[in-house]
Structure formats: C-alpha cells, structure tokens
Amino acid sequence: MNILRVSALASVSLLALGLTAQAADLTYEPAPVAAAAPAAFNWTGFYLGVHAGAAILDGDYSFTGVDIGSDKNTGFIGGAQAGYNYQIDNIVIGAQTDFAYTSAKIGDQNFLGATAENKLEWLGSTTARVGYAFDNFLVYGQGGVAYGQSKIDVNTPIGSVDDSKWHVGWTAGVGAEYAFTHNITGLLEYNYVDLGSKTYFENATNGIKADLTTNVIKAGLNYKF
Template identity: 75%
Template sequence: MNALRLATLISASALALGVTAAQAADLTYEPAPAPIVEAAPAAFNWTGFYLGVHAGAALLDGDYNDVDFGGFSGDNTGFIGGVQAGYNWQFDNIVIGAQTDFAYTSAKISDDAFGAENKLEWLGSTTARVGYAFDNFLVYGKGGVAYGQSKIDDAVLSVNDSQWHVGWTAGVGAEYAFTQNITGLLEYNYVDLGSQDYFNDAVSADLTTNVIKAGLNYKF
C-alpha cells in the first residue's frame, strides 16, 4: 500500500512539473519600451538679414538764432514711425551688425513771439550694432550717422524753408526672438543733427532729439 501511494505521489508531481514547464515555455518575454527623449530645441542664431517696423516717441530740442531778432530755444515731443533693415553676424555669443532705418515724425517746436514753427519731418540713421546674445535674447549698443529733414515756417513773412541735417547718433537696445523668424525690440537713441542755415543764412537751427521706440523684425 505504501509503495502504491508513493508511486501515485511521484506520478502526480511529475504531471504538475510537466504542466508548469509547458506553461513557462509558452510565455514570451517582452522588454519594457525605451523612454522617449525629446530633443532640446536648437539655440537661436542671430546671423541673417532682417526687415522690420518701429514706432515710438521723439523728443525734439532746438536752438535757433535769427540775425535780425536774436535767438530762442524750445522742445516738444511727437510721434515717430518707420521701417528698418539690417544684417547680423553671430560669433559665439557676440553679435555684430549693420542697420539702416528711416521714419516719419510729427515732432515740432513753435515760438509765438517769433511767429515761427520748426517741424522735424523725417529722421533716419545708418549705424553699426554690437551686442551679446543670451540665446534668443540680445542686448546691444549702436552708433553711426544720422540725418533728418527739417522745415521752418515763418508765419510773419509767410515763407518756409526745408533743409537736410546730417549728424550722429548713439543708442542702446534689447531684442527678443519669439520664434526663429519673429523678433521684438525696445530701443533708445540720442540723435544730434547739428546746425543748419535757413532762409539764405538768416536763421540757423541746431537740432537734437531723444528717441524711444519699440519694433518688430522678420528675420530671413
């Protein structure tokens, strides 16, 4: 009887082991999927040509001398709005570039005692820029040649005269790249347009202006 029970137990154990082995053989090992690693966005590069628009305020300051009536001075703030174009080259974090801008202004100075009004009609500059890039954020300084068309109206004599002034400008600014093509800027410029004679040297005008502007550029 003991021999029979032992044989039965051995048979049952062998059967159980066979079933377990068969089930284990049917299992297929599937490794866990590799984690998805997103590539870091490419660093912004400032090299390239750009076109843009700007708008802001121009604080015009003028000193005038009339050979017949003496001198006077004045200041006033007007609107400025225009376009710009330029090219940048980036070397590591250093960005250098050249830019030309041209704008309409409404800044004008009036003097009731002299019956005269001086309006700065157009303002432009051609400058070099040097900056430091923190990826898509750029801070820079600029300087170069400035030019503007000024018109003086003499209400007493019912005459007017327009002249072009040429001088210099220097400024600072910051620019931020929203995308690979669109950048926004905020900038301050001091502009010295020098002195120019009007009405056959009867009146001289010495003009300076402080310009604060914001703008958008499209980088190609």
C-alpha cells in the same frame, strides 16, 4: 531503477521546457530616450520691419549771431528698418538702416514781431550694432550716422516764408529684441540723435541758425528671413 531514471529525466526536460516558454513570453522594452533639447535661436540673417514711437525734438536758435532761445517738444515717429545680423556664439554683430516720418515740431519762436515754427519732417540713420544673445532674447548697443529733413516757417506782419534743410549728424542708442517665433521678433529701443547745426534763410543777413537734437523712443516688429 530504469523507470526512476526515465521519470527524472522527463521531469527535468519538462522543467526546462517550462522555463524556456516563460522566458519566451517576456517582452523586451528598451529604456526611454530623452527628448532632444530644442535648438537655440540663431539671430543670423536679413530682416525687415516697422517701428513707431516718440521723438523729443530739442532746438537752439540764433539770428545773425544773437541767441533767440531754445525749446523742445514731442511728436510721433513711425517708419521702417532693414538690416543684417551675424551671430558668433552669443555675440551678435550687424548693421541697420532706418527711415521715418515724424511730426515733432517746435513752434512760436518769437523775434521782433515774427513767429517761427521748426518741424522735423524726416529722420533716418545707418548704424552698426553689437549685442549679446540669451537664446531668443537679445540686448544690444548701436551707433552711427543720422540724417533728417527740417523745415522752418516764419510768419511776419507782412508775409510768410519757409526754408528746408537736410541735417547730418550722429546717433547712439541701446535696445532689446525678443524672438516670438523663428521669423517674428519684437523690439524696444532708445536713441539719442544729434543732427548738428544748419543755417536757414542764408540770404537774410546770416539767417537763422538751428542746432537740433532729439531723443527717440520706439517699439517695432521685424521679419527675419
């Protein structure tokens, strides 16, 4: 009986040792951790950029109070912009100043044997912007003050004269901007610009009054700091 009892105890001990060894061989593998979602793009910060596109110049003209016609033409526009955005949730507010060279001009305005050419040489604006961000895609509207330098050249049978004026008016527009990286964004934008009226050659019996508006379509790149 003692031999049987010792054998039983030995068998139980060996079985316990075997189960312990098998448990020790088991390796623990933690559950995989889900990858963190990428952080949403934040539009807050200063930026600098360049743009290029088309300016559609539209002019209405009168001489000594008499209407002498209107015309429109399209030219190139290219320049630079700088601004600052601040994002609150999905709302982005900001301000921007831009300035550009333009080749837009209206030519061959005829009156009493004279021809005139009106060229919009420079165009700029300072605007406030409000937009809505879909992560790295932004749509916005903007509006503010616009300014530009315009020059009129008049050619007559007895000679040529010219006069330049700065116009100040207003602008409003819409645009969309996409962030390719944390620092580089691209934009498409449309703006209507009303530069108001100015009188040229004021010493010539009331002169030539020019009322200028333009439609600007442009694309650009910004570097966000």
